[in-house]
Amino acid sequence: MNEGRERFIFKVALLLLGAYGALYLLTVSVEQTTTRFGGIGWIPIIIGVLALAAGAIVAWATVITWLDRRALQRH
Amino acid sequence: MREGQSLALSGRIRVAEASLTSPFSGKACAAYRYQVTAQRRNVGPDNDTRQQLCLLGFALAEARLDCGKRSFPILALPDVDTDLREIATGGDWGDRGLARIRKAEEEADTVDEPRARGALSDAYRFARAPRSQDLFVASTRSAGPEIGVVEDAVPIDEPVTVLAAYNARTRGLGARRLGGLKVFAGTLDERLRALDEEWRKGLQIASPLVGVGLALLTAAAWWPGPG
Numbered sequence: 238m239n240e241g242r243e244r245f246i247f248k249v250a251l252l253l254l255g256a257y258g259a260l261y262l263l264t265v266s267v268e269q270t271t272t273r274f275g276g277i278g279w280i281p282i283i284i285g286v287l288a289l290a291a292g293a294i295v296a297w298a299t300v301i302t303w304l305d306r307r308a309l310q311r312h
Numbered sequence: 313m314r315e316g317q318s319l320a321l322s323g324r325i326r327v328a329e330a331s332l333t334s335p336f337s338g339k340a341c342a343a344y345r346y347q348v349t350a351q352r353r354n355v356g357p358d359n360d361t362r363q364q365l366c367l368l369g370f371a372l373a374e375a376r377l378d379c380g381k382r383s384f385p386i387l388a389l390p391d392v393d394t395d396l397r398e399i400a401t402g403g404d405w406g407d408r409g410l411a412r413i414r415k416a417e418e419e420a421d422t423v424d425e426p427r428a429r430g431a432l433s434d435a436y437r438f439a440r441a442p443r444s445q446d447l448f449v450a451s452t453r454s455a456g457p458e459i460g461v462v463e464d465a466v467p468i469d470e471p472v473t474v475l476a477a478y479n480a481r482t483r484g485l486g487a488r489r490l491g492g493l494k495v496f497a498g499t500l501d502e503r504l505r506a507l508d509e510e511w512r513k514g515l516q517i518a519s520p521l522v523g524v525g526l527a528l529l530t531a532a533a534w535w536p537g538p539g
Contacts, residue, residue, distance in 0.1 A: 241437075242430030249426075269532035281528040289525025292518050299514030305393070306507035308475050308491065309500060312320040 315480040318488055322473045322500045323379035325386070325466060332373050332444075334465040335412070336405050337398055341465040342375035343390055345432065348409040349460040350452035363460070366413050366452050368428045370435055371444035375466075377474050377485060385484035388493045389435040389443075390474070392464040395497040402457035409459040416448035423447050436492040466495050473500045 263286065270278035313319070325342045334344040348367040372390075376383040400406065423431075428447040435443065452459070466472075476485035476493040487493045496503045527534075 240430070241433030242426045244433050245426045245429040263529070266529045266532070270529075273532040273535070278532070281531050285525045285528030285531075287525075288521045289529065292521030292523075292525050295514055296518040296522060299511050299518055302507055302511040302514060304491070305475070305494070305496075306504065306511055308318065308488075309320045309473065309496075309504055309507065312318050312475070 313478045313480070315478065316489075317478045318475070319478055319485070320473060320475050320500060321377060321379050321384070321485075322471065323377045323383075324470060325375050325468050325472060325474075325495075326378050326383070327468055328374035328376070330373070331468050332371050334463055335369070336400075336408060336461055336463045337465060339465050340468060341373075342386070342468050343370070343372040343466040344464060345370040345389065345392075346461065346463040348413060349462075350409070350413065350454035350458060352450055352452065364452075365425050365428065365449045367409070367416060367446065367448055368432060369444075369446035370432060372435070372439045372441045374441040375468070377472075385482060386441070386474075386493070387439070387479055387482060387484045388437060388476075388487040389432075389439045390466050390493045390495040391436060391491075392466060393494065393496040393503075396466065396495060397462065397464050399460075399462050401460045405461040405463075406456040406459035409461045410452075410454070410456045413448075413452055413459075416446070417451050420446065420448040423449060425449050437487045467497070470497070471499050471502075472497060473503045 266285075267278075267282055270282055274281075327342050331340040331342065332344060333339070334341050335346055346367075346369050347365060349363050350366050352362055352364040370389055372386070372388075375386045377386060428449050431445060431447060435445070473496040474485060474493065475488065475491070475496070477488045478484075479486040485493060498506070
């Protein structure tokens with residue numbers, strides 16, 4: 238049971254690291270955009286975040302589908 | 313066939329003796345996995361209402377993949393494609409999920425989430441059938457309509473395609489190093505056609521969304537200046 242538990246903790250740590258990186262990049266983007274365009278800069282940021290989040294979810298599912306397809310095709 | 317060789321085989325899964333019954337859909341199956349999530353019971357001063365895993369369970373019957381000329385014992389809890397997965401929030405499944413949480417609250421010991429997920433992850437790598445485990449992680453203050461349930465069920469006597477690694481010692485199907493043992497509904501050709509269509513459609517949707525998202529979030533860098 239311990240091996241699986243360690244694997245789970247490792248995955249969560251990776252996920253948190255990824256979330257930290259994404260938040261850092263978002264902070265940089267917000268700072269640059271609002272400095273350049275002022276308050277109106279929030280409009281592209283909000284739309285951009287929603288589009289990117291939706292795109293990332295679909296892309297993740299697509300990668301899994303592609304990997305399954307490749308594995309089935311190979312064997 | 314050699315040890316560890318990845319295989320994609322089409323056939324029907326047969327169980328040795330009694331089949332299992334999946335806890336939510338009530339289907340006869342060779343293996344199932346479920347998880348019940350709900351709002352956690354202890355909310356902090358910030359009135360946090362985070363969803364949390366409350367129950368997780370899985371079971372594997374003594375089963376073989378019957379390919380016609382040959383059959384292979386199943387040596388790990390199968391992961392399933394989305395066609396064999398059902399997801400529900402509230403309704404009948406929510407009520408049943410809540411009843412299971414309440415029952416486990418009284419009868420079962422609590423395990424932490426990493427341990428519960430770890431047990432599942434281990435079963436995806438190897439499971440000696442028959443095996444069944446129900447793990448109680450946390451209680452909830454939610455009502456039935458707020459309970460989320462996910463259930464995977466591996467059908468018996470129906471055409472399926474199995475992606476697995478060959479185990480030479482037992483002449484059975486085990487988990488691949490990456491991706492485990494996965495079961496898809498339908499024959500290999502049907503599945504390949506469906507997956508081909510799915511990934512192309514996914515690419516068509518994901519590409520513009522990611523492109524637009526990145527363009528808008530980097531607007532400050534490429535938007536032309538006043539001069």
